[in-house]
Amino acid sequence: MADVMVAAMPFHGHAGPLAAVAGAFVAGGHRVRAYTGAAYESAFSAVGADVILWRSARDFDEHDPSGSYPELAGRRGPRQMLANVEHLFVRSGAGQCADLLEAWRGRPWDAVVADATSLGAAFAAERTGTAWVSVSTTPLALPSRRLPPPGLGIAPARNAAERARDAALRRAARSATRGIQRAYRDERTRAGLGPGRARFDEATASPDLVCAVGVPELEYPREDPTGRIVFVGELARRSPTPGPSPALPEWWSEVVRSAVPVVHVTQGTQNLDPSDLIAPTFAALGRQPVLVVATTGRPDAAPLPFPVPPNARVAGFVPHAALLPHVDVMITNGGWGGVLAALAHGVPLVVAGGDLDKPEAAARVAWAGAGIDLRTGRPRPRAILDAWRRVSRDAAIRGRSRELAARFAEHDGPAEVVAHTLALIDRVRARDRG
Structure with a gap:
């Protein structure tokens, strides 16, 4: 011992x-x-x-x-x-x-x-x-x-x-x-x-x-x-740990039964201004045939200061272990833990890494061929839309994400x-x- x-x-x-x-x-x-x-x-x-x-x-x-x-x-x-x-x-x-x-x-x-x-x-x-x-x-x-x-x-x-x-x-x-x-x-x-x-x-x-x-x-x-x-x-x-499991949002069944691809956008857990990434993602994907699941990183689940499109759902946090098996593409600010969780589930990424270690995470995702680096923490809606379309359709990116998931599964x-x-x-x- x-x-x-x-x-x-x-x-x-x-x-x-x-x-x-x-x-x-x-x-x-x-x-x-x-x-x-x-x-x-x-x-x-x-x-x-x-x-x-x-x-x-x-x-x-x-x-x-x-x-x-x-x-x-x-x-x-x-x-x-x-x-x-x-x-x-x-x-x-x-x-x-x-x-x-x-x-x-x-x-x-x-x-x-x-x-x-x-x-x-x-x-x-x-x-x-x-x-x-x-x-x-x-x-x-x-x-x-x-x-x-x-x-x-x-x-x-x-x-x-x-x-x-x-x-x-x-x-x-x-x-x-x-x-x-x-x-x-x-x-x-x-x-x-x-x-x-x-x-x-x-x-x-x-x-x-x-x-x-x-x-x-x-x-x-x-x-x-x-x-x-x-x-x-x-x-x-x-394996399960002591204490209650994290609560899932009341709209969770919509994710599980979604007939359209689920896109997860996360503002991470630092620099939590939702205008940086969540707002332009809503503008980019609000009219697309997807279900957008946004997490703000705020435990108080404060309301967003802008309208939420009909095809989006918002929470402070959603456990990755529950959410990512249902996700088609993840749009992230580049928090390394979230990036690794997505890749461990074979989910390709669009990364908007603005500061701290996030630009490094974004660059490595692109270098590994598992997603797109937007090279800014405050992307325009058009950049997000174009990146989402490419990641959704690019067989090489999606295949590379699955390859990395297989490597993660070895650990x-x-x-x-x-x-x-x-x-x-x-x-x-x-x-x-x-």
Whole structure:
């Protein structure tokens, strides 16, 4: 039996996958604690983990992070991404580490299993000298000597001109992220660590084991050493968990019995302005022979500020496991968890990735041949209509989506993270004995 600390940043797309991992450890008879924000306490306690909440680290509401971090107010696009990384992810690192070290002093763990943006978990593993597994819940963001900088949504170079472009972008990215690197050094000092040899974008990935969600077909070819990276498919619970099942909307029978194709449009769980993607999708498909199922990402199910066409149905959330088997095409803002869920069900995608990691998700879907990248988070109705028509009719895209579903079916992500972690614990114990 292992004693494991699972750490997740308090975002839906991070906490959900890590809760599935925590549940798999519990099911295997291991002792599990989970460190996360208050909003996700119930997600981890429901799978049997003992929950430790952010205290020294400043907790926040993912739907309004500027309420706790005023530095983020009014930012979108690249400015939002840089500010989020610096203030939410980096400058909370020492506080997270303090919380985790307090837990360690009460009961040491055998391994920290943390989402790759949980900087405090990396610090705590370094302070305690324990095994550390980083779980990449977003498109793999490890820097590369040959690829474009992660986050820009640019596919690998195909010729000399594009290789020169990528080299210039890598230099520019180092300049643009100097503030983040300064913050990283400051947090290492606050956490009682030396300056370190790695940059922040390298230091958030475990040197021993990176469990990346997805499948290799969605990852760009790398010339860098990748032996520590394993792909684990989708991190979703495959068996029922304690507590009631998520409620389905009252119009659910219309989805199940629909005589026309079902198109799912989702605004994701961050930057929830429905005018970005839901409104233009309604304008594009409101007169088409489809049933549009829109999810706003808002748990309060607030009414939309614009008319809903007769062929559309709206909810805050609908469980992917229930919905996606009925979906013909998914139109998404590019949240990686939703993208992977769609591909795991063989559903082709139209992706409007505007900011954060979403342009990267959109570019990888297009690069893998499983959908269309609209190259904006605020597409025009005509662009959505044209993309939906192409995805609906293109046999190559639909076939590629089914191929990727077959690759996902080969994985049981949470169980694989458990197995890889236990193997790493054994290697660390053997190394310490030697």
